[in-house]
Amino acid sequence: xxxxxxxxxxxxxxxxxxxxxxxxxxxxxxxxxxxxxxxxxxxxxxxxxxxxxxxxxxxxxxxxxxxxxxxxxxxxxxxxxxxxxxxxxxxxxxxxxxxxxxxxxxxxxxxxxxxxxxxxxxxxxxxxxxxxxxxxxxxxxxxxxxxxxxxxxxxxxxxxxxxxxxxxxxxxxxxxxxxxxxxxxxxxxxxxxxxxxxxxxxxxxxxxxxxxxxxxxxxxxxxxxxxxxxxxxxxxxxxxxxxxxxxxxxxxxxxxxxxxxxxxxxxxxxxxxxxxxxxxxxxxxxxxxxxxxxxxxxxxxxxxxxxxxxxxxxxxxxxxxxxxxxxxxxxxxxxxxxxxxxxxxxxxxxxxxxxxxx
Numbered sequence: 001x002x003x004x005x006x007x008x009x010x011x012x013x014x015x016x017x018x019x020x021x022x023x024x025x026x027x028x029x030x031x032x033x034x035x036x037x038x039x040x041x042x043x044x045x046x047x048x049x050x051x052x053x054x055x056x057x058x059x060x061x062x063x064x065x066x067x068x069x070x071x072x073x074x075x076x077x078x079x080x081x082x083x084x085x086x087x088x089x090x091x092x093x094x095x096x097x098x099x100x101x102x103x104x105x106x107x108x109x110x111x112x113x114x115x116x117x118x119x120x121x122x123x124x125x126x127x128x129x130x131x132x133x134x135x136x137x138x139x140x141x142x143x144x145x146x147x148x149x150x151x152x153x154x155x156x157x158x159x160x161x162x163x164x165x166x167x168x169x170x171x172x173x174x175x176x177x178x179x180x181x182x183x184x185x186x187x188x189x190x191x192x193x194x195x196x197x198x199x200x201x202x203x204x205x206x207x208x209x210x211x212x213x214x215x216x217x218x219x220x221x222x223x224x225x226x227x228x229x230x231x232x233x234x235x236x237x238x239x240x241x242x243x244x245x246x247x248x249x250x251x252x253x254x255x256x257x258x259x260x261x262x263x264x265x266x267x268x269x270x271x272x273x274x275x276x277x278x279x280x281x282x283x284x285x286x287x288x289x290x291x292x293x294x295x296x297x298x299x300x301x302x303x304x305x306x307x308x309x310x311x312x313x314x315x316x317x318x319x320x321x322x323x324x325x326x327x328x329x330x331x332x333x334x335x336x337x338x339x340x341x342x343x344x345x346x347x348x349x350x351x352x353x354x355x356x357x358x
Contacts, residue, residue: 005028009028022054049243062240063175066242078256084189087177088195089205096142106134112200197221204223206222223242270295271311291353321333321335
């Protein structure tokens with residue numbers, strides 16, 4: 001049972017890296033499992049859309065993968081009024097922490113603690129940092145000073161609306177923002193220095209997509225992981241990607257009234273008048289399905305009236321009646337379930353086109 005797909009994907013690509021044209025663009029929708037307490041937006045089993053780009057080290061790859069995530073949500077009817085991409089860079093934040101006196105090990109510990117800021121709150125993060133021998137107040141103070149926030153503001157509601165990306169130290173992240181702006185995605189993205197993502201394999205750009213009001217968990221998360229393939233395999237290939245689970249997304253679409261209607265409607269219900277008609281009914285059902293129609297027929301012969309009732313219950317658009325007389329003439333009677341009108345259509349036409357009303 002997979003908890004996530006990225007390490008598995010890294011090994012898959014590494015095994016064929018020399019045969020693949022670069023950059024590699026890839027997506028999957030795997031089933032994943034995690035040991036979680038089931039709650040709104042979080043289940044032990046879910047499906048997740050993964051998208052990755054491998055073989056590109058520049059900000060263009062980061063911008064493309066973020067734009068792809070936004071476009072997926074736009075396609076589902078969500079707008080910049082509904083969602084926001086919180087965007088940061090672990091190198092940028094790491095430089096700030098290094099300036100506060102944290103060595104590499106302490107910075108990784110701080111990243112893991114700060115990743116819980118949204119869920120656990122400032123006091124809990126400070127407690128974790130203290131347990132690890134890190135001056136949490138110094139960490140928060142350095143970040144607030146570097147990004148122009150008031151003391152005590154980092155992690156507080158509304159703080160990220162006031163923060164500005166420092167131009168002098170923006171580097172790669174500034175280019176990512178510029179590329180997204182050029183592509184028309186500016187209204188969706190926002191700098192969030194408190195975002196670092198806790199997984200150790202992220203190296204540079206990191207991002208999460210949230211519902212604007214913050215009532216739900218993150219819809220999507222990802223970033224650049226340039227060293228993961230090299231750490232797991234002998235292939236050194238930079239990469240960026242994201243994962244978008246179906247659980248939180250389903251909750252958000254439900255809240256916004258954007259869940260597509262799923263139809264269990266049956267197109268055709270094949271009615272057998274006698275057992276002698278069953279071979280022809282089975283053949284016709286397969287032929288109709290080959291044309292793209294959804295077809296049902298009784299597993300065992302029963303009265304014609306009961307078959308029509310079953311067709312009505314399953315919402316069939318039309319009932320196709322096969323009896324001895326129809327078969328002798330090479331036709332079928334088609335009844336529109338909504339209007340009740342009937343026509344005769346040749347079995348050859350049905351098999352070829354699925355044609356007729358309904």
